[in-house]
Amino acid sequence: MITKNVSNVSMALEGVSSNMTLMLGGFGLCGIPENAIAELARLGITGITCISNNAGVDDFGLGLLLQKKQIKKMISSYVGENAEFERQMLSGELEVELIPQGTLAERCRAAQVGIPAFYTPAGYGTEVAQGKEIRDFKGKPHLFEHAFEADFSIIKAWKGDTAGNLIFKATARNFNAPMAGAGKVCVAEVEELVPAGELDPNQIHIPGIFVQRIFQGEVFEKRIEQRTITQK
């Protein structure tokens, strides 16, 4: 049996260095690889290009890397839930490329499954279409979009086993699933790591073949961005 488990986050991120392109899973703060992000902050590497749907908040998620000016460029669909991000973007320190969310997800999935490029109608007629090939299918214009290329994809799952198989919880699956195996090396952090054989193969969301390294995170804060409740 092939095993993918490593004992801690620093082993999981071995080889990550400055000026790399990293994919990071999560939607808002939901399902972000928080242990790996904390380690990236500790490592202090710089010049990172981040492919991530969002950019965290001031003191959590990718906001931690922004605070330390480790990020050179963000490739996202929606950003700016934090003041430091806005400051760096407006001052020109931080480069930002905004991409429609479905296109972002599909460019991850394309990288995951070996499709070099695809056509999508999203963004036709808008500034997103500038400089892109346009082709009509059934009379409707589509933009030509390429698969992402990343050095590492860093994702988070609920449960995983030593073979690298992953199970996600609720809407924390989001970008974590299509980013699995989408980078040259895929690192998965899980809340609970179990020996191979303990997870039901019927329930696996992402097979271990897409994952190179898996580890159990030490702490999961799992912060909530907008706590909304119904009064009883």
Place this chain on the structure above:
Amino acid sequence: MALDKNGIAKRIAQEVKNGYYVNLGIGIPTLVANFVQDDLDVEFQSENGILGMGPFPFEGEEDANLINAGKQTITALAGASYFDSSLSFGMIRGKHVDLTILGAMEVAENGDIANWKIPGKMVKGMGGAMDLVASAENIIVAMQHTNRAGESKLLKRCSLPITGVNCVKKIVTDLACIEVTKDGFLLLERAPGVSVETIKKATAGALIVPTDVPEMVL
């Protein structure tokens, strides 16, 4: 009297039919869920990966793993399912979602919509809006008829950077319910007590006014 946000949501809820899968945008569209008739079987999709989205949880039952596209804590109803972002936009792009309701800064008489960027102001991004408007076949916009400066948001051409072309089918504002046709904005209904004259004045794009324009029934 012009409608408030709940009034707009209430009118749009009448467009939700039995068996519909519906994607609701942030803001007024979110309120629509509160007014959908109880006897209809409808499922709400949130593009971050849930079908069968329910109301906000009771205090103490919030789950950081379970949020909507506005990053608010939610619940899942019986029959709900979770999926990843790629499959979620596959549902949208693949036209499996029956109705999309979203807000807008401007709508043009040809159905163009602008709702993501104001030049010179902090740009936060389009999120899933461009994917939604490019693929959805049934798009209703919920918005105020005029902006804070009193200027019309229903224009001949959008002045702001657009989100998508020729896509809006219907608009419900505080003043009126309007269909987007190939000849321009067709006035379908007036908000209760609002005159055709008021709507005309507040609409910069071509407005087609039939001889009889009924009041909305809310």
